[in-house]
Amino acid sequence: MDKSVIYRVSNHILPSLVGRGWGVGLLLAFGLVSCSDFLEIEPQELIVLDKFWNEEADVENMVAGCYSTMQSDAVISRMMAWGEFRSDNIVGGTGIENSTDLSNIFKENINASNSYAKWGDFYNVINRCNTILYYAPQVAQKDPNYTQSELLATEAEVTALRSLMYFYLIRTFRDVPYYTQPYLDDNQTMNLPATKFDVVLDSLINSLEAVQANAVRRYPPIKTYYQQGRITQDAIHAMLADMYLWKGNYQQAIRYADLVIDAKTDAYQEELDKMSGSVSANDRMIDGYPLISDAMSTGNYYGNAFEEIFGRGASRESIFELVYSDNDQMLANSAVSNHYGNSTTFPGDVRPADFLGTDVTDEVFSVFLSKNDARYYENLQSINGSRTLFGINKYAYRSATVDLTKAEIQGSYSSAYAPNLCHANWILYRLTDIMLLKAEALVELAPDSVPSTPEDQTTNSSDDQLTQAFSIVNTISKRSNCSAAKKDLDQADYGTKQLMRALVQEERQRELMFEGKRWYDLVRRSQRDGNTDYLVGCVSRKGSTGGGAIGSKLSRMEAIYWPYHINEMKVNDQLVQNPAFGSGEDKSYERTQ
Helix, strand or coil, X not given: CCHHHHHCCCCCHHHXXXXXXXXXXXXXXXXXXXXXXXXXXXXXXXXXXXXXXXXXXXXXXXXXXHHHHHCCHHHHHHHHHHHHHCCCCEEECCCHHHCHHHHHHHCCCCCCCCHHXXXXXXXXXXXXXXXXXXXXXXXXXXXXXCCHHHHHHHXXXXXXXXXXXXXXXXXXXXCECCCCCXXXXXXXXXXXXXECHHHHHHHHHHHHHHHHHHCCCCCCCCCCCHHHHCCCHHHHHHHHHHHHHHHCCHHHHHHHHHHHHHHHHHHHHHHHHHCCCCCCHHHCCECCECCCCXXXXXXXXXXXXHHHHHHHCCCCCEEEEECCCCCCCCCCCHHHHHXXXXXXXXXXXXXXXXXXXXXXXXXXXXXXXXXXXXXXXXXXXXXXXXXXXXXXXCCXXXXXXXXXXCCCCEEEEEEECCCCCCCXXXXXXXXXXXXXXXXXXXXXXXXXXXXXXXHHCCCCHHHCHHHHHHHHHHHHHHHHECCCCCCCCCHHHHCCHHHHHHHHHHHHHHHCCCCCXXXXXXXXXXXXXXXXXXXXXHHHHHCCCCHHHHHHHCCCHHHHCCCCCHHHHHHCCCCCCCCCCCCCCCCCCCXXX
């Protein structure tokens, strides 16, 4: 099945409506819907609304429009910029001097005019979701084929998409305007003050808790990309695990992480049970987890998991990703093409921080634990054989092969996407992410005085949070360890809560590098610590010009969030600017009035 089937929508409706002077509210309500003649010949608002919201297909078209908008360059670029670019992973790449806004991000010279501070496309998705939630129950009353269970599944799916958009917004801006009613009328008042981070987070958790049981658990196998490309119960549970971790409710974070891990494990066990004969070594679970082996069948090469997860996409480890059709005539992932690079321009306008590229070649090992970590060779690609200049291989290339037959481990790369024709899916949640969220929660639950080494344990190791956290990290690390000898980490090297906390955070950096996670991990750590010391220490490793000034800026808790864009300040007089980026007239960022 063509991956595009779940997102196939018409792109010519919206401009035609604009030309006829339709209201903003109606545009946001309909967005990119299916190609229907009556939308083009009957512009009267009430007639169109009456004709449109009549059957299940109308609702499905609107849901498809939500996904389509999330696939846009505007949304993916911000997921990358907000979640990754300010972190220690990224610096400017090819032609960065031509992008003032990007350059200023790397200099921590962000102001309210930076285009990456615009949040309109996220609120576009939110309003589409609000609109669907408003009209879908009415459609269910009209269309007998739209059953109650299908309606509830739609409401769960759309609630999750809306929650995901808000989750990005609060992690980026902290306090944001929050509303759950659709904007259907130009006369509606939308000047809303920002709602506190904790209030929004609690509301998102409550709304997901209310609908999670109604979400689709598994789509039929014939709908090839639905299981990973649309919201499922696993995706909602992954979001709840993440949100509870931000809230500091570690027991609940573990509970929902376990639901995801157990579901993925059970699903793969069913596949194994169907296999006739013996199961190959590469198909077996790793320490009881359904992880994909990175070792290729020959044994002398690694890169199998990389190709399955990032090259082909929709792997068994995937929980939720935005699916791009492997068809040059369909929507492409232009954000990755521009930012990470393509067959013509590589690296893209961003690249790995220098200390990452040289971490293994110089044997510094400040991020990777040894030269045997296949992820170093898979995620980063040397430019023309350079030992100092690297590009981001993850997402930009379909494959990375780690060659162990040479005297020195080497990586080779193939199938770069043509400019603006990248078809790599953008992964939002995958299994190892959730496993490491669980490990982080386990560490935070552990008493400060509890030792983690087996020799010192006075309680059963299965009940010890630090031992459980270590086991998770060890499993993920072992999957990527291409050494022919010892693969396990030594638990004795991480004998305190502080050392285990660092191990988990560093493993998240290694495993999820360039996936839009790193900055949010640093922000979450800062929220927990009540200061930015750890974040500043990490970001300073980039060695940017003016590093001292950057460290000084980021010493303020307000500065790790983004400013409201100046356009939002102009149209919404209820917003109070983040003082780290404003004129300084606002004495306290806590004031949102």
